[in-house]
Amino acid sequence: MTPGASNARPAPAAIEVHDARVRLGDTDVLRGVNLRVPMGQMVALIGPNGSGKTTLLRCLLGLQRLDAGNVRILGEPVGPKVLRRVGYVPQRLPLDPSFALCVREFLALRRPDTRLWFFRRTRATDDILLRHAPGLGMEPLLSRPLSGLSGGQLQRVLIAYSLLGDPELLLLDEPTAGVDTPGEQDFYQLIGDVHARLGITIVLVSHDLGMVFRRASWVYALNGVICCEGRPEEVINANSLKAAYGIHVTPYHHHHHSHAPVPPEGVPITLHRR
Amino acid sequence: MPDFLMEPFMQRALLMALALGPACGLLGVFVTARRMSFFSDTIAHSALTGVAAGFLAGFEDPTLPVLSFCIMVAVTMLWLRERTRLLNDTIMAVLLSVSVAMGVILLSLQRNRWAELDKYLLGDVLSVGWSDVAWAAAAAVAVTVAVLASLNPLALLAAHEDLAHVSGARVRLLNYGFVILLTLAVSLSIRALGILLVTSMVVLPPATARMLVHTLRAHVLLTVAFGLTGAVGGVLLSYPLNLPTGPTVTMTFGALFAASLLVARLRSPARP
Numbered sequence: 001m002t003p004g005a006s007n008a009r010p011a012p013a014a015i016e017v018h019d020a021r022v023r024l025g026d027t028d029v030l031r032g033v034n035l036r037v038p039m040g041q042m043v044a045l046i047g048p049n050g051s052g053k054t055t056l057l058r059c060l061l062g063l064q065r066l067d068a069g070n071v072r073i074l075g076e077p078v079g080p081k082v083l084r085r086v087g088y089v090p091q092r093l094p095l096d097p098s099f100a101l102c103v104r105e106f107l108a109l110r111r112p113d114t115r116l117w118f119f120r121r122t123r124a125t126d127d128i129l130l131r132h133a134p135g136l137g138m139e140p141l142l143s144r145p146l147s148g149l150s151g152g153q154l155q156r157v158l159i160a161y162s163l164l165g166d167p168e169l170l171l172l173d174e175p176t177a178g179v180d181t182p183g184e185q186d187f188y189q190l191i192g193d194v195h196a197r198l199g200i201t202i203v204l205v206s207h208d209l210g211m212v213f214r215r216a217s218w219v220y221a222l223n224g225v226i227c228c229e230g231r232p233e234e235v236i237n238a239n240s241l242k243a244a245y246g247i248h249v250t251p252y253h254h255h256h257h258s259h260a261p262v263p264p265e266g267v268p269i270t271l272h273r274r
Numbered sequence: 275m276p277d278f279l280m281e282p283f284m285q286r287a288l289l290m291a292l293a294l295g296p297a298c299g300l301l302g303v304f305v306t307a308r309r310m311s312f313f314s315d316t317i318a319h320s321a322l323t324g325v326a327a328g329f330l331a332g333f334e335d336p337t338l339p340v341l342s343f344c345i346m347v348a349v350t351m352l353w354l355r356e357r358t359r360l361l362n363d364t365i366m367a368v369l370l371s372v373s374v375a376m377g378v379i380l381l382s383l384q385r386n387r388w389a390e391l392d393k394y395l396l397g398d399v400l401s402v403g404w405s406d407v408a409w410a411a412a413a414a415v416a417v418t419v420a421v422l423a424s425l426n427p428l429a430l431l432a433a434h435e436d437l438a439h440v441s442g443a444r445v446r447l448l449n450y451g452f453v454i455l456l457t458l459a460v461s462l463s464i465r466a467l468g469i470l471l472v473t474s475m476v477v478l479p480p481a482t483a484r485m486l487v488h489t490l491r492a493h494v495l496l497t498v499a500f501g502l503t504g505a506v507g508g509v510l511l512s513y514p515l516n517l518p519t520g521p522t523v524t525m526t527f528g529a530l531f532a533a534s535l536l537v538a539r540l541r542s543p544a545r546p
Binding site for chain 2: 093106144
């Protein structure tokens with residue numbers, strides 16, 4: 001399906017969520033979420049703690065059942081078949097230090113052509129691993145134990161792992177939790193490079209507003225429902241954040257003194273308030 | 275060949291050690307990685323109720339009732355973990371204490387069986403029969419085949435359960451399968467090692483090996499080697515030293531652990 005073809009059907013969205021409702025215990029965590037993420041975008045899903053970010057992510061990954069509504073990813077209902085085309089980068093690995101698993105062994109688990117019986121190490125395996133996760137600095141880490149890595153190194157290993165599955169959609173959960181500030185900047189640079197190089201859809205789930213302002217092309221603010229969505233400079237203004245977070249927030253703009261346009265009043269903000 | 279090796283009870287004990295030492299170690303790699311040491315302890319303690327209930331129901335050999343009851347407790351544990359918000363530790367402490375209490379009460383109802391309590395708590399290598407050896411051999415084969423065949427998904431599961439699910443692993447099947455194999459190995463090892471010490475055969479070999487290696491491949495191989503050495507070595511030592519077999523096996527594991535700690539410290543003083 002080429003972009004120029006006039007009567008081609010529109011490409012399916014990377015993510016389509018229709019009226020998703022989830023109740024956990026006594027709480028309605030998702031109260032009718034509607035969301036459409038087009039293919040090839042790098043978007044952010046933001047929201048305060050308890051806003052349902054993690055629950056929505058779990059629905060997308062087939063880890064949480066919906067009470068009502070439906071979710072499609074890459075044009076298909078969530079299931080093992082479509083999940084093969086999805087990369088997931090968790091916040092961290094809750095690894096016990098008593099578990100001996102080195103980076104090479106962990107990465108090799110992602111691909112059938114590197115998954116060797118009893119982790120036999122070969123030159124060919126290393127080549128495949130490095131070829132499919134380039135630019136992530138994996139080579140010096142391959143023989144290191146996973147439990148001895150720094151937060152930033154582990155984060156890169158997790159991205160490499162997800163890229164080894166040749167994903168069309170990459171979901172990152174609070175990707176910079178546990179990474180220091182310079183590490184955080186490197187991290188977003190890296191994700192930006194991955195997006196530019198591979199053109200895949202990337203969804204960053206985060207409560208970190210500064211990152212969203214700089215990196216994402218589109219932002220969804222969640223608080224049980226999608227309170228508002230738009231370009232970062234549109235969503236991140238006091239009013240829409242108030243809608244999302246229920247409190248008054250003054251966003252901190254990093255380019256305060258530059259000539260970057262501060263969002264003018266009256267920018268179109270899509271509001272789905274219920 | 276020393277005379278004591280000609281004794282049939284000694285041969286049975288050695289075969290048990292040969293089968294269950296490596297199998298328990300193999301499972302132990304993932305038990306320790308997934309912080310499930312207390313889990314195997316709970317299963318072991320629940321065997322007491324299985325023994326007592328078995329006698330009460332008229333079984334002369336309580337292996338089957340023990341296995342069934344332990345698997346029931348293990349599955350209950352998994353089910354409670356999935357369905358409630360209780361912490362793992364809480365669930366296990368509840369099941370452990372209740373099944374020990376129930377076991378002791380059921381035994382106390384059968385005065386003629388009261389002596390069995392010691393046998394099962396501390397192990398009694400003299401009571402190991404050929405049918406126990408056959409069970410142990412079958413369990414060892416099942417554990418080895420299953421673990422080696424699912425080494426990759428098990429490793430992923432130990433690293434991150436949700437990531438394993440997204441990567442296509444059948445998480446629920448693996449969880450239940452692993453726990454049932456662990457229950458099989460632990461409940462069969464009780465005859466020789468006793469309820470109180472059986473967890474040592476699951477936990478000590480992987481802990482000993484972990485101090486010396488950094489890859490899963492090496493960890494698995496070395497753990498199996500330690501499991502074999504400790505179990506067989508302990509049984510062999512117990513006879514000439516005239517010591518109870520179960521505790522001697524555990525002490526052998528303990529000695530290997532201390533030695534490996536020393537080696538690890540000498541190799542790199544900063545670590546463990």
